[in-house]
Amino acid sequence: MLAGVIFDFDGVIVDTEPLHYRAFQTLLEPLGLGYGWDSYVADYLGFDDRDAFREAFRSRGVPLKEPELAALIQRKGEVFLEIIAAGVKPYPGAVELISGISGRLPLAICSGALRSDILPILEQFALESAFDIIVTADDVSVSKPDPACYRLTLERLAAACPGKGIAPESCIVIEDTPGGIAAALGAGIAVVGITTSYPAERLAGTIRIVASLSELTLDDLSLLV
Ligand SMILES: [Mg+2]
Structure with missing residues (x-):
């Protein structure tokens, strides 16, 4: 039963996936680590923020230290809230x-x-x-x-x-x-x-x-x- x-x-x-995607790109594009929507769907959907940032760095061979990862996760949360505030x-x-x-x-x-x-x-x-x-x-x-x-x-x-x-x-x-x-x-x-x-x-x-x-x-x- x-x-x-x-x-x-x-x-x-x-x-929310398009909104998460926008929030990720807002942070990753200035670092030269942005990717397209198709890549997001193929490679990132289902990851939490931590693993999504790790994969974005790992796949380009760019090292990512824990403090930088923590800062990215926090900032992404803030950007996401700004995006969802619009409804x-x-x-x-x-x-x-x-x-x-x-x-x-x-x-x-x-x-x-x-x-x-x-x-x-x-x-x-x-x-x-x-x-x-x-x-x-x-x-x-x-x-x-x-x-x-x-x-x-x-x-x-x-x-x-x-x-x-x-x-x-x-x-x-x-x-x-x-x-x-x-x-x-x-x-x-x-x-x-x-x-x-x-x-x-x-x-x-x-x-x-x-x-x-x-x-x-x-x-x-x-x-x-
Ligand atoms: Mg889901």
Whole structure:
């Protein structure tokens, strides 16, 4: 029986990837390390900020020391906030599906974004209280596709919602990237894929694929596990 639902954030609830891309380029272009949108989709999507900066430097053979990395991550967070202050739109059906689950089943976000990126957007959608727990890049030391973030999400959701039967096999994850799917599967959780970022053939291993969250209700999800 379905006990809990875990949402990825970027590419599932909100289309922030173009905004993250713009924030990265704002910092990387002056360093001569900028890259195109196609490279972002092919090589960077699914990385958290830390690994995305590391890869941008590594792929050009430019050394990156920890203090410089920390400064870049902080500045990128500031630039991102400036960009989202202009207003962000949720994906169709996202607010409705989340509102339909919230308060009825344990509900979590497991994201490679920073907490400071996520909370202001949830506030814009009046969803700041909808989730029982939120696990972000701030909480783990390795990003998806490593399953650590999903393992931690299960652990914290079970602690926040005792007696609700939270276990890998009783939860569903909603993800948009191959790396995110690999992370959830690595933690033993079934995945519904959404084709917002990648075509269906790249979302192997999922138990269902949808083009939009407006195709899903809590009842649909309950039938999947
Ligand atoms: Mg995503």
